[in-house]
Amino acid sequence: MKFSEMKYQRLTKQQFEELHQEFINFLATQSITADEWQTIKNEKPEVAEEELDVFSDLIWEGVLGKVNYLENISARQMHLFKLTDKEMKLFAVKVMNPEIDLTTQTGFDWFKKNWQSDFVEYLTASKAYSEDQNMDKFDLIRQGAVITKGELYQWFDKIIN
Numbered sequence: 035m036k037f038s039e040m041k042y043q044r045l046t047k048q049q050f051e052e053l054h055q056e057f058i059n060f061l062a063t064q065s066i067t068a069d070e071w072q073t074i075k076n077e078k079p080e081v082a083e084e085e086l087d088v089f090s091d092l093i094w095e096g097v098l099g100k101v102n103y104l105e106n107i108s109a110r111q112m113h114l115f116k117l118t119d120k121e122m123k124l125f126a127v128k129v130m131n132p133e134i135d136l137t138t139q140t141g142f143d144w145f146k147k148n149w150q151s152d153f154v155e156y157l158t159a160s161k162a163y164s165e166d167q168n169m170d171k172f173d174l175i176r177q178g179a180v181i182t183k184g185e186l187y188q189w190f191d192k193i194i195n
Contacts, residue, residue, distance in 0.1 A: 040087040042094040042172050050086070053093060060089050098168035103184030106177065109135040114187040115179065117171060125190045126157040149193075156194070 050057060061071055066085075075082045104115040112127040127136075127145075131153040135141040148154060163170050175181070 041091045041169070042098075043090065043176075044087055045090045045093060049093075056093070057089055060092065061085070094172065095168060097181070098171045101171055101181050103182045103187050104171070104174050104179035105182045105186060106174070106179040107136055108178075109137055109141075112136060112186070113179070114184075114190060115174060116184065116187050116191075121160045121162050122170065122174075124157075124159045124161070125187060125194070126159070127190075128155045128157075129153060130155065158194070 045053065058068070061067075064085075066074070071082075074085070102117055104117065106113040106115075110129045110132075112125075114125040114127075116123040127149075129136060129141075129145060131144075131148075134144050134153075136145055145154070
């Protein structure tokens with residue numbers, strides 16, 4: 035029996051280790067014991083691979099369904115996303131000072147002092163989700179965004195509005 039193609043991406047070895055108990059529970063829902071899992075891994079590695087993929091997708095679905103904020107910060111730009119039920123909201127920040135790197139503490143401290151200067155540009159935008167809200171979120175993660183609690187976004191929301 036072949037499962038459908040993977041929707042997101044396989045969890046890393048470290049993520050699997052952290053989710054060890056959840057994976058055991060996942061196998062149990064399919065009536066697969068620890069011994070049977072060893073047998074599957076040894077004798078039917080392709081089935082084991084499919085199980086890992088299905089589990090990974092289930093975990094991603096759960097995580098993406100709960101994520102509210104994403105940040106993608108590079109040397110000169112910050113993309114801060116708030117993920118609401120209806121749309122993705124964006125605060126984009128661009129620093130025009132070539133000596134500043136926002137990914138460093140020094141650069142970020144400079145930004146906190148100079149956020150109103152002519153060297154900093156802002157853009158706000160919002161975008162409706164496609165048919166697949168979780169895939170839209172996952173695409174942002176694949177492009178380098180990380181899940182956050184949204185402190186930076188909320189700070190901008192206060193100062194700009």
